[in-house]
């Protein structure tokens with residue numbers, strides 16, 4: 093009965109129907125995430141597969157969904173799940189079981205997972221088309237190919253096609269997940285609120301002499317206190333020069349007075365995650381150099397957020413940020429020359445080497461297409477959520493930057509919901525101006 097259970101059978105039925113209507117007639121087969129071994133007999137914490145959870149709300153490992161349309165606006169959903177097992181449940185806790193899958197998750201039919209491969213041949217044989225992504229799970233594919241072979245063998249007098257027409261359902265599923273529904277927007281808002289609280293706690297907890305992971309503990313304790321069972325991704329808590337390592341995860345350096353601390357962390361709530369970065373002074377006050385760099389990144393970020401409008405190319409925020417950052421690099425004395433020409437020759441790249449935005453949702457780098465068939469950026473649609481996260485990074489050995497800036501890394505990241513009324517910053521509560529940050533750091 094895990095914490096990831098989402099008891100909203102009507103919601104999940106509506107999502108499945110929308111997906112199946114987009115795909116057309118045929119059999120959808122989709123499994124949840126596999127359990128992963130960590131070491132010895134220790135498993136990694138289990139998290140349901142994002143697609144599977146989106147369509148079922150079912151929380152347990154070893155679960156498979158089969159679903160197909162049965163007429164206009166209707167479909168049948170079959171869940172294969174771990175059966176109740178009193179002996180195992182003493183060790184692992186209660187399971188929903190076959191009856192629970194029907195009663196609590198709205199499956200029309202449910203069976204023990206052990207029966208999956210006995211039942212798949214009949215399910216497959218009843219459909220001319222099948223929706224399944226090959227290549228994601230080799231063991232599952234192997235069993236499916238065996239089922240195809242068995243069906244063909246059984247019907248060989250009719251010389252049937254050896255398998256149904258196979259179509260990848262993931263693009264349609266990704267398109268569906270790109271536009272967040274009301275339940276996901278509510279989850280994103282909760283994730284954002286938990287994340288904001290965590291970042292405030294980190295600002296209060298950081299101080300010279302403490303380890304980065306002590307600030308991380310304060311951050312994540314606040315996530316948990318706000319109803320987040322886990323992070324959406326491993327927290328980056330990077331002080332001093334570590335801020336220039338984009339995906340720094342060691343989080344064990346002892347912070348020093350004069351350092352900035354870059355915290356990139358997001359709480360997951362209801363299956364959705366926030367993704368927020370704040371950069372603040374460990375000792376509570378920005379130095380003039382740090383403040384100058386910070387002001388450039390902040391100006392770029394605010395301009396980038398304004399660019400997240402329905403109909404605009406999704407990456408307009410990136411172009412806006414790159415222009416602002418380049419202007420700032422000239423003002424800081426890092427680059428010299430005409431801003432337009434510097435942008436055209438990517439002169440900013442040694443100091444800003446990543447993209448500015450990505451889709452956000454159940455996965456921190458969420459599903460959804462970015463470009464059309466001709467590689468042109470797709471326009472933003474209402475209901476999409478994305479990050480805006482410019483930064484400037486002057487590595488400690490970056491000889492192309494003036495010595496006074498070396499070792500400074502700043503990123504500012506917020507989560508934006510695209511609406512017809514303009515961009516809504518879900519994470520606006522996290523202190524961001526220099527003033528607000530210094531006040532929060534002082535509130536320890």
Ligand code: GLY
Pocket residue numbers: 325356357367450456481505
């Ligand atoms: N936290 C990963 C990212 O910002 O994309």
Ligand code: MN
Pocket residue numbers: 367450479481505
């Ligand atoms: Mn991000």
Ligand code: MN
Pocket residue numbers: 356357367368369505
């Ligand atoms: Mn991030």
